[in-house]
Amino acid sequence: MKEKSKGIIKLNTQRILFGIGLLLLWELISGEPAYLTVDLKVFTLRIPYHIEPFWISCPSEIISRLFELAKSGQLTFHLSITIFEMIVGFIIGASLGISLGFWLGRKATLAKIVDPYIMAVYSLPKIALAPLFILWFGIGVDMKIAIAAIIVFFLVFYNTLGGIRSVDPELVDVIRVIGANEREILRKVILPSTYPWIFTGFKLGIPYALIGAVVGELIATNKGMGYLLMEYSGWFDTSGVFAVLFVLMIVATILNLAVNHAEEYLMRWRMGLPS
Amino acid sequence: MPDKIVLRNISKVFTRDERELQALIDINIDVKEGEFLSIVGPSGCGKSTLLNIIAGLLRPTTGEISLDGQLLKGINTKIGYITQKDNLLPWRTTRENIEIGLEIRDVSKSERKSQAIKLINRVGLAGFEDHFPNELSGGMRKRASLARTLIYNPDVLLMDEPFSAVDAQTRLILENQLLELWGGTGNTILFVTHDLEEAISLSDRVIVFSARPGTAKTVNSIPLVRPRDTIKIRFNEDFIKIYGGIWKDLEEEVGKAEELKTKAELEKMECDQEGFRTSFDENTGP
Structure with a gap:
């Protein structure tokens, strides 16, 4: 040790x-x-x-710019907006993805019928939907939430569906013989066996939610980290651009670390680690 | 002893891709209350299918099953079913896995725990209560799955080659442990295996199954005294005599099963060749 x-x-x-x-x-x-x-x-x-x-630019310049940003309160303001969009988008996308994945996962025939259509929408580059979302939601926070949500939705949806389809039928049979009814089977066997799959969806979805929010802000907005990026780039302020990129990098890294730790803890039964 | 399970004229035909496969034919077996009954047969003779039918997971094509004189409809929740795979829920610890039967029966948390701990000690898993299945050895997982079934005290145990996946030494230990756990409970065990030694050393009666379509070919009483030691009993003269007698019947069926397998493989090869021919013709069109 x-x-x-x-x-x-x-x-x-x-x-x-x-x-x-x-x-x-x-x-x-x-x-x-x-x-x-x-x-x-x-x-x-x-x-x-x-x-x-x-x-x-250069690191010393970027660091001093970061301090400036933090001091003026601009960093907190813009960062909190981006993180808000990301989190709300993630929650909406993930909950819709799980619910629809579960629902469709239990309806084999319907799933077969709608499969090509879902696949078609999935294949669409989600960012291309941004102009449509601007029409629907305007250029406010809603539009960024919508972009983040739709990207997360598909990642979680397909993973949930995959999870439901890979439930070991023998496990279901064994628990059924022990006396479980349909509800108990759903709660005690099907749901938990999809957790690793759903978690994979989350893991992919979290960085993508951030991407969705920032890209949405790049397209049209007056606040958020994406806005700050565009602003600095418009002023030919390379240090400012690097400062914002640096913050985004830190946020994404922290999120990834958090997700990995959560996974290690929640999925410890898969890893074969002593508890 | 009254009959615990009665099987009458059970047959099962599987239909797949418009082909029919007769898995079981005309099975009539009476399982007496409190007996240890084994079914031995070559692989692919429908032994597992029969247990699935008794568990209510599969419907027989013809025939009926009664348990305690009542006709079986739907899932049979009065039995405990131990399959070849241990089928423990991988996200539950040993104790949580063992408790599941009581959880489903709405037993209180503290009661569940105390019963589970008692059983964990009896099957020799003490110290592994909080381990996940993938942290246990094959033999330990087997014991956990046995404990999971024993905890809700079903009076019939169906066991489908439960020890075939563990190594030979562990297997002998598990067999003895099973007899110890079973002794004096009055429970009925229906045990399926392809290992004749295992069947004889454990059972009161051994039924030899024929090759596909499976049916009961011979029924043999095993008049060896209990309690038995499944290791020592194999050197017993009577054991050897009984083994010789039953093996003759079994050997013939194993031979037939091998023939069936070869035939099936040949058929499959022919199909593949036909498939090859059509695709070849398509490719060389004008």
């Missing part, structure tokens, strides 16, 4: 050092354009070792 935790500490140190190294390199490269000229007789090779900060 001790050896293992030592290994983890070592790995994490290496990772942090690697990150610092990357940032340092970035900082060093950023500056007045300059080239290293190598004369090869036939032609001269010009290797740039400095790149205009207009294109790539």
Whole structure:
């Protein structure tokens, strides 16, 4: 055990050092354009070792911009809007996906009939629906929620359906012989055996909900992280753009970590870990 | 002893892709109350089908089943069914799996727990109450599935090759444990296996099943004294004599089953060749 935790500490140190190294390199490269000229007789090779900060900004600039954003309260304002859209969109999409998945999963004939139609809508790039959603919901928060919701819906729906279809009929039989009625079978066998599938849907859906919300904001809005991105890009403010991207990256990473931890705990019966 | 289960003229025909397969034919068996009855037969002789019919999971094509003199309709919840796969719910711990029968019968939580713990100790799973099935060995899972069935105390146990998936040593231990758990309960056990030694060492009577379509070919009493040790009993002279007698009947059926299998494979190959021919013709059209 001790050896293992030592290994983890070592790995994490290496990772942090690697990150610092990357940032340092970035900082060093950023500056007045300059080239290293190598004369090869036939032609001269010009290797740039400095790149205009207009294109790539630099870490120190981005960090100070982040502080500025946080201090002015802008970051909290825009971030909370994006996260709100993401969460509400996720909840709506996921609950519709689970309910419809369950309902259709229990109706084999109907599922066969509507399958190609659902597949057709699923194949549509969901972002292409944005103009339609603008017509329906306007350019407010609702439209972003709708985009996030429809993306999450399909991910959760298909996973739930897959889960229902993969329920082991023998498990159902065994519990039925023990005396369970239909309701108990649904609650004690079918529902729990779809959990891992639904969870996979969630796991895919959470980052996509964020994508949906941000893309919605990129298309049309006056608030949210997507708006901030567009705004900075409009001002040719590369540091601002990088600052927003950095925040989005942190949010997505935290979400992924949270989902992985939740999965490890909830699905421990699948992992074969001692409880 | 009165009859616990009576099977009359049971037959089962499966229809698939417009082909008919007679799995069982004309089965008449009386299972006496409190006896340990085994059915041995070659693989594919419909033994599992018969247990599924008795459990009410499958309807027989003809014939009827009665339990305690009452005609069986629908799922038979008066029996405990132990299948080849342990079929434990993987998201439940050992104890939660064992409790499920009481949960369905609305037994209170504390009562459920105390009964489950008692049974866990009896089947030798103490210390593994809070483990999930995938953290248990094959033998332990088997014991857990046995405990799950015993907890609601069904007076009939149907066991479908319950020990075929565990290794030979564990199997001997589990067989002895089964006899210990069963001894004195007065419960009736209908045990299906393809292992004649197992059948003889456990049972009061052994029925030999014929190759497909399956039917009871011979019924043999096993007059060996109880309590038995399923390991030592195999060296008993009477055991060897009984084994020799029944094996002759079984061997013939195993041979037939092998023939059927070969025939089925040949038919399948012919089908495949036909399929190949049509697709070939299509490809070489004008």
